[in-house]
Amino acid sequence: MQLNDLLRAVDVDPKKTLVLRHRPSEASFRKALPLLAGERLDLFEAYQSYQGEQVxxxxxxxxxxxxxxxxxxxxxxxxFVGIYRVNGATTISPEEFWARPEQSELTALGNPGWREDEGRDTRLLFDLExxxxxxxxxxxxxxxxxxxRIWYRRAYETPLPVIAIREDSVFAGEIPSWxxxxxxxxxxxIxxxxxxxxxxxxRGIYLIWDESDGAAYVGSAYGNANILGRWTGYAATGHGGNKLLRKRDPSRFRFSILQRVSPDMDRDDVIRLEASWKLRLHTRSGFGLNEN
Structure with a gap:
């Protein structure tokens, strides 16, 4: 079976269809794109509505x-992400492009947006339904x-075989080891x-590392929502209420887990482990981000 067979089955004419395979050149954004397709389809579609000059x-x-x-x-x-109807396009300027609110989120994920070296005064914003x-x-x-190295195809010119229909979605993501x-x-x-x-x-001990200068913060998570609860707070504010983190740009932060503990470990024992990690990683020193 070919992709064109699936298109014809739902009255989508392969002669009027462009097949696009997204593969961003930026490694960080390439990693983020499947997550957007699964969790933030609005951002994925905002990214997709602009294309390089050839496409x-x-x-x-x-x-x-x-x-x-x-x-x-x-x-x-x-x-597969989806089938979209192309309902025309609008010409926009660089100023209009950067004023779109979703672009700041895409940039934070590694999408360069409108590069100065493109040499274009305008771009087309496509209305994709x-x-x-x-x-x-x-x-x-x-x-x-x-x-x-071609990222788009005219459907009727290219037989693209259907290889598999998975039971679970690629966009659901794999759960890595802690x-x-x-x-x-x-x-x-996302x-x-x-x-x-x-x-x-x-639950356990986590690390926030500032890649701009290597300064680090050690924290602990226990109780309701565990690590997710703490990290959700950082996602919302960038600092989670921590004084020294407030003074920094959170876009440079990376989050990892130093030690995972038993889900029923007593709160005091988790805090004791946290203090041990602060001592060993010297995060209370002049180069660390822990005040206590």
Whole structure:
């Protein structure tokens, strides 16, 4: 079975359809994109509504056509995000682009936005209307993608085989081992539901590391919502009420777990472990971010 067979089955004409496989060149944004497709589809669609000049021209020829949207999934594969109707486009300036509120969130996740070296005075903002076609297969439908550095295809010109329909969505995210957790501040806001559930169960000692100068803060999490509760607070404010963190730019913070403990460990024992980590990592010193 080919992707074109699926398109025809829902009256989407392959001759009027562009197939787009997103693969951002920026590593941090490439990591974030599947999370956006799963948790913040509004941001994903804001990102998708702008394209590089080459794809923009291809889009512009299909203002009354369709977009089949995918994200790179392993080598030679792509995973389905959705089918969109292209309802035209609006010309915007750099000032209008940067004034859009979602762009600041995308930039924080690693999307460069409108680069000065593009040499363009205007861009097209496409009106992409998400349809319900194959909605249940979002993050599950996997197609083959040619091993060439081309990120868009005209559907009718390219046979793209259906490789698999997964039981679970790629966008749900994998739960890493607790000692492999490493999130930026911006990523805390788009954690997959599955990861949130794990963090809600995990209690222990965590580290906030400022990558701008290497200063670190050690904290502990116990009780209601455990680590998720603490990190949700940081995601909202950037500082979680901590005086020394207030003075810093949270966009440079990274969050990891130093030690996971038993879910029924007594509060006093967790605090004792926290103090031990502060001592060993010297986070109460002049270069640390713990006041006590």
């Amino acid at each position: 923009e021209q291809a889009f512009n020829k299909r203002r009354d056509g369709w977009l089949a949207s995918f994200i790179e999934y392993e080598t030679g594969k792509a995973v 998400r349809t319900e076609h194959y909605e249940d297969w979002r993050g599950k439908l996997v197609i083959g993608w040619p091993l060439v 000692d492999q957790v490493d999130y930026s501040w911006a990523e805390l806001k 954690l997959p539901t599955r990861m949130k559930s794990a963090l809600e169960q995990w």
